[in-house]
Amino acid sequence: MAVNVKERRPKMRRFHQAKWDEPIIFELCQEGERGILVPEVGEGIRREVGDVLASIPQGVRRKRPPRLPEVSQSRVLRHYMRLSQETLGTDLNIDVGQGTCTMKYSPKINEQLVRTPKMNEIHPLQDEQTVQGILKVMYMFKQILKEISGMDEFSLQPGAGSQGIYANASIIRAYHEERGEADKRDEVITTVFSHPSDAACPRVAGFKVITLYPDEDGYPDLEALKAAVSERTAGLMITNPEDTGIFNPKIAEFVDVVHETGGLCAYDQANANGIIGITKAGSAGFDLCQFNLHKTFSSPHGCGGPASGPIGVTEELSEYLPVPVIAFDGVRYYLDYDRPKSIGKVRAFYGVPPVVVKSYAWAMSLGAKGLREVAEIAVLNNNYLLNKVLEIRGVYAPYAKGRRRIEQVRYSWEELSKDTGVRSEEVGLRAADFGVHYWTSHHPWIVPEPCTLEPTESYSKADLDEYIEILKHVSYEAYSNPEIVKTAPHNSTIHRIDHRPLDDPSRWAVTWRAYNRKIGKEAEA
């Protein structure tokens, strides 16, 4: 009789990540091999110019070739294919575990649209009439962002969210300088559940940073803000909803309090996924905001960039935007450099145009109704997940008890940890054995043994159920056989890393040459 395969499948996926045990690229070196040949210059040119290297001043001419690996082409390809297989991209997994990162589906069509000569092979300094296509996309995308945010003008220049936050801090500084108040207004206020860059970037811009802690219920504390503002307040730079997934219901009052003291308010909308089409930064009175196109707007994360962090501002602040601003005179699209009060350049040229094209295509595939559907389903998915996670032994969702959340939740495995000795981080390493990511949280860990889950709109109910089963299974193991969790991962590419050398100056090795000098063959010799 035939075996019923379907019936015999276990509940948990029998995952094992690719494990190639691939050497470091330098170990593949075979002297003399070539990966690619470069175009010959030809006799005509060679004859004409003679020995060009002889013209290089002695002290600047390279004496020995760089000690790069020598590897044939197919071996280079195979090496990187293997490394790619050992990387768990969103294309492969139910990526709800990297909370705050908005790991949604990045449509393949959008990638194809930018990987063409009409996009790849254009130089930023070409005559404007030869780049009307890309300027139009950038302009139209700017219009979409204006409508979504309620802000009056946008710069697409910042290269990612943090650079956008920095640019906003710089604009806040320029605004107060213009008023002759820069020396006096030297403080920026943020909250501890806003992204670390909301604290770090204004510091780079020269501000002292005041960090507010939440009230008992996990909401941003209006009384704490009132106590913190003064004539020294330059601005407020915050996330909303915060990393806890809690929306600040008093957000407009926060803005008012800061405005009353003469400060500006910048809205970090890195994670706008749950509120796009629901509420606008402008409605709450914000003066500045930024979006992360590699998050809410679906451009792929690329292992950490390329990315894009457009900034939006009110009419009043638009004169401070980085130059140039993409503009349209009714006939042609052009680069507007006429902004005497501009903070100047934030990133080279005009930002990261291919990311803008992908985000534009994504927004145009959805429209107003579709974008609202994105937010609503992201929030539905999150609350569905929340409901199910709370049924798992050892985990809870601190703060805002009994309230719904927006697009993500910061959970705590405090109870599991106390009961079993298993740490949140270890829960994640065991979850990896079933083919998913899991992220604890930004520091400082106000929530003990934290984990942050953000399901986005990209996952089906069945996907979410699978993720929940994994967490449930790991919790069960923690209570019944904690050793298996504490020694995880077991099905991953590699095993437990000894982290100590990474913080020891005598042993850390950021490059292979440093490794060889300190630990490897040279050190032994």
Added chain:
Amino acid sequence: MKEAKTIVYPYIPNSVPAVKERMLKEVGALSVDEFYADVPAELKVRGGLNLPKPFLSEYELRRHVEGILSKNASCGEYLSFLGAGCWQHYVPAICDEVNQRGEFLTAYAGEPYDDHGRFQALYEYASMMGELLEMDVVNVPTYDWMQASATSILMAVRITGRREVLVPKSIGADELSKIKDYCKPWIELRLLDYDLETGQLDLDSLAREVSSKTAAVYFKNPSYFGFIEGRGEEISEIAHGHGAICIVGVDPISLGVLTPPVEYGADIVCGDIQPLGMHMQFGGGHAGFIATRDEEKYVAEYPSRLFGVAPTSVDGEYGFGDVAYERTSFALRDEGKEFVGTATALWGITAGVYLALMGPMGMQEIGEGIMQRSYYAITKISEIEVVRAPVFRSAHFKEFVVNFDEAGKTTEEINRELLRRGIFGGKDLSREFPELGSCALYCVTEVHTKEDIDRLADSLREVLD
């Protein structure tokens, strides 16, 4: 009345109405509005966003976007001599093959276990850059070269505890603008003269400005104008003599033929890896690197992530992780070094692929080939009587300045006429560097053939006749 059609979005599986209903029921909510209970009514969008009608089918979307982008004219259709920070180099097929792999393209911030390949690829990128630069520490790349130089300057300021930073006036206007904005609260910037004949940094000017207050001297080699700065050793000695740090910005594709700046005394080396396998993308292919020696005082000042190799519980297995993570803003928020976040990791991986393909011979050959072509272009252009090229009497790498003061036409007019002949002339520097007169910065790389360069020279002659 006709009922509004329900759309099921391919990117949103749970947009299926029945599934939505079931999920709402499971969480005990009547509608999604309940999830937004904390959003005050007066802040809610009423009547929906006012956005253009979407292209719901993938086919229509493709038609729409391709239709717009088809208005671009590429550097394949035109013959381009533009550079000035973004350069047309050949991108090997394997570079694109690797960076379009979904695993790399869509990964982000996973652990060193589930994202082992990402860590190894970026570690190897840093390692190959380390060989090119002969330095032991290279960061996971930042946004671009101007962020790299601005951060290098702030690192030097923190290391020395001093504020004055010396930079030659020959630096490009955009990079100068970036440094002025980003470093504003922390530095006093002093601009050094350059020799109008040779372009070389004026050592007298350096000697006048340098002091025990100097945190760093920063110069580029090759310079923004494309010439090779020949006295790096003297510059770094002067800087070191006053306890200052020497920062050198370098074009990595020149390093098969030019010596790594550490050899002439650079303490921090920075630049952009766009030439190493990234398409120009209208400026979207940039990524900045920062390299130093392996000294704790330098490592401690990097804001970027640094990946290091570490053993695992299994013998002979490579593991990776963050080196000295506690210095970052991820660990310490405003107490960390500047800030860190998403930047340009995929371009780092790609540059690694490029260097692995090129190897030592490839880098040497491409460097020499670029120089040969640019020298040939200089020769051909300088044969035109009313044109002066190169403006600076120095050795050049791939860019050089052409002066049109005697041409009877402005650079802008010349570029317009070249455009009509299918050529993008060099970047007009007339406004950026008025002291140079009517000038353009021309760029020649390995993509240019003898015929291409001859065509440029012939066209220029035609335009100026």
